[in-house]
Amino acid sequence: MDKAIDKQNDSDVNSVEKSVILLFSMRERICSVLSLALMQNNFTIIQAATSYLAMIKTNQFLPDMVIIDITPNNTSDVLLVNRIRKSVRTASIPVLVIIPAAIRHFLDEATKQPEPSSVDADAPATLYTLEYPFNFADMLKQVKMIMARNAPAAKPASKKEKEREEEEKVVSQQLLNLQDSVESKLKAIEKLIHKQWAFPFTVIKALDIISSDESCSNELAKCIETDLAASTALLKVANVVYYAKRGSRVTAVREAVVRLGYRETSNLLACLALIDLSPESRKNYGFKREEFWLHSLATALIAEKLCKQCGHNKPQLAFVAGLIHDIGKIPLDNNFESLFSRLLDETSTNSCSFYKTEERLMGFSHTALGHYLTSKWNFPSVVSMAILYHHNPGMICATSTPSDRILQESVYAANILAKAMCLGHSCDELCEEIPAAILKELKIPTGPGMDFFGPVLKDLMVLCQYLNLSPQNIFVGKIQPEAQKTDITDIIVVYNQANEFHPMVVALRNNGYNVKTTLQFDPEQYKQARVMIFIAEKGFPMDIMFFEDDNGETGAASILKIFLFNTLQNKKMQPDIENDVIFLDKNN
Missing domain, CATH: 3.40.50.2300 (Response regulator)
Known part of the structure; x- marks a missing residue:
């Protein structure tokens, strides 16, 4: 015994x-x-x-x-x-x-x-x-x-799996060789995964229908009917309680499209395809699939809403682009586990963006891989370009076609806002500053208001219900409104004249902090706050009051002062912890 x-x-x-x-x-x-x-x-x-x-x-x-x-x-x-x-x-x-x-x-x-x-x-x-x-x-x-207690039983690898691991090791070494061209690396990844990993043809065909100016529900239904798996999934969703109460049970795809609606049908097809491409087959350290899906869904919904606000004629394409903006991360994680873990570790160690770590170690990022794969799969070019530029505001602003530029801006901003709202998780949590020109064109010059995220969260909860995702994994706190002048304020953020919004304000309020924003610093406010954050901009003087004894008066409570600078201005600055002064990169 x-x-x-x-x-x-x-x-x-x-x-x-x-x-x-x-x-x-x-x-x-x-x-x-x-x-x-x-x-x-x-x-x-x-x-x-x-x-x-x-x-x-x-x-x-x-x-x-x-x-x-x-x-x-x-x-x-x-x-x-x-x-x-x-x-x-x-x-x-x-x-x-x-x-x-x-x-x-x-x-x-x-x-x-x-x-x-x-x-x-x-x-x-x-x-x-x-x-x-x-x-x-x-x-x-x-x-x-x-x-x-909670560890799953280990399964021995098969001969085929071992052979595949050896192939992946060879390609992984190539990815870290900065002497090899980016094109050869992307081709090596595509060759390794093409037999087991491709976006469903039905979804790509549906995107063509959505992109067409003469698209209709009947044409979309015909496309879905050719795919048994897509048809079954769509009928299942159409008969859930949320929709079934509107009428009798539906058994035909065309009826399902009518019941769900054109927008919901196309969005659900893309969501189901993404989840099918990235199953939670094992524990993905630092890249949990359900959190990745939630981040992708949130980015998609925010991008679609931003496009609608701007009067874009194809907001569904913004949804799809937002949904798969990080699709280049999936093959890196699936096929190059050691390399992906190293990328994550160096990202967190250096407190930098994941894509910057990718570019430093491999010479390219998941944006280039996502663009390469979606182009191979014949996605609409506007979707592929939004994936390529979703970390590159400079290239987005240089895009000449207004409708394409707005879609790219929507995906770029949505990715940052989803992070600020803690909606899911995707490799890093850095909330970079959104350029003022992009905020202006998206018609949110001072950032999204309190009423912006409500409909997004509601739609996200509905999608989670359809896709069997756990709503408790949506880590959203009680969003605090703008602090009033008479309030005792946790944090005061002093913007500069070049840009009147930073996503960190959304993140702070989402975590329950009472935050007041201002363009002009009032010395009286200094006594009301626990933390002061000053966002500097080259060419604009900082509106800050200096006191002889640092606290303004003898015996005053210590106030943490954080200065956010551009990277080039911040290189030689060191934090003065004893005097509660910290200098940080405003994009981190």
């Missing part, structure tokens, strides 16, 4: 190997030794040298476990435990804190409740501790037991 139990335990332990652990330690030697020891036991290790980076990487990768090393010199880092446990996105991740017994009380005070120092097989706890000194064998046993 005991042998049988031991065998079962061994099976559980083996099933957690290859799991991902984020290790935070400010001590380089300890971090290196623990990393090597855990890697010897087949764990994948992500390192973080500061608590700030540890939180960013935990939020990005959603590792199977976080290990936090606390010493007498960094007792304040116990607060990282609370940040992980209180975040909706990371709350379920188990945390193992390694801490000396002499300072254990700091952890207990920070978490408000002592946690067990050993693993109880029946306990649902997510916080565990290990006290110095300890034996690595004991630590390893504890790590494996913690993660064995």
Whole structure:
């Protein structure tokens, strides 16, 4: 009997190997030794040298476990435990804190409740501790037991899968060779995936119908009827409670198109195709499929709404372009796991945009790959170009055809606004500044108002219902309105005269902060805020008041002052933490 139990335990332990652990330690030697020891036991290790980076990487990768090393010199880092446990996105991740017994009380005070120092097989706890000194064998046993609870059983790779892995390794090495041309790399990826991965012909044909000035519901229905899978999915949606209450059950595709509507039918076809192309077949560290779908859906709905506001005659194309704007990321993740993990890790470590990391390491980004693939699949050129330029506002503004430019601007802005609203997740969370010229042409010169996102969220919830996505994964807080002059304000944002909007304001309000924006700084406001954010612009003076004692008056509460600069202006500036002054890149 005991042998049988031991065998079962061994099976559980083996099933957690290859799991991902984020290790935070400010001590380089300890971090290196623990990393090597855990890697010897087949764990994948992500390192973080500061608590700030540890939180960013935990939020990005959603590792199977976080290990936090606390010493007498960094007792304040116990607060990282609370940040992980209180975040909706990371709350379920188990945390193992390694801490000396002499300072254990700091952890207990920070978490408000002592946690067990050993693993109880029946306990649902997510916080565990290990006290110095300890034996690595004991630590390893504890790590494996913690993660064995939720780890899926490992499946041995087939011969065909092993051969494919070897092919992918060869192409992966080519992608990192900056001497090879971008064209040859894109062709190598397309050759590797073309037999198993292509956008459904039915959807592409439907896009041709949508693009036509003489398109109609009957023609769209004929197209769908040629595809059994698309027809079945459409009929299923048409008969859900939301639509079934409008009449009797429908059994014909043409009736389904009429019941759903032309817009909803075309949008649903594209959504179903995207989900079919990117199944959640395994755990994608840092690129969870359901979060990717939510981000894509949100971007699609926002892009469509922006196009409608501008009177664009084909807003459905903006929906499709927004939906698949990040489609170039899927083959990179599906086929080049190690490379994709490296891209994600360097993105979070350097606090930069994912596409910039791609360009630095591979010489191209997912935008070029998405454009290449959709062009091969004969997508409308306006959709492919919107994918290519969705991180390049300069090229968008240089587009000569007004209708094409507005569609590209809509997708570009929608991607940023979806991030600001925390709608899904897609490789990084940086909210870059949207150029004033784009905001003006999209008819939102001071950014979207409070009433903009309501219809988007409503449509997003409906789509989630159709597509069986979990609404609880839509991480949207209570959006705060513009703070009034008499309010006690959490944050005051001082814009410059060149641009009167930054997406970070949407993100801050979405996270519950009371934010006031202004173009002209009032010294009286200084006493009302906890944080002041000044957005600088080259050629425009900053409207800021300087005080002799930094706080304006003796005994005044400390106010955090954040200055956002262009990258070139910010290179030599260092944060002055003691005086609560921080300089940041305004696009990060």
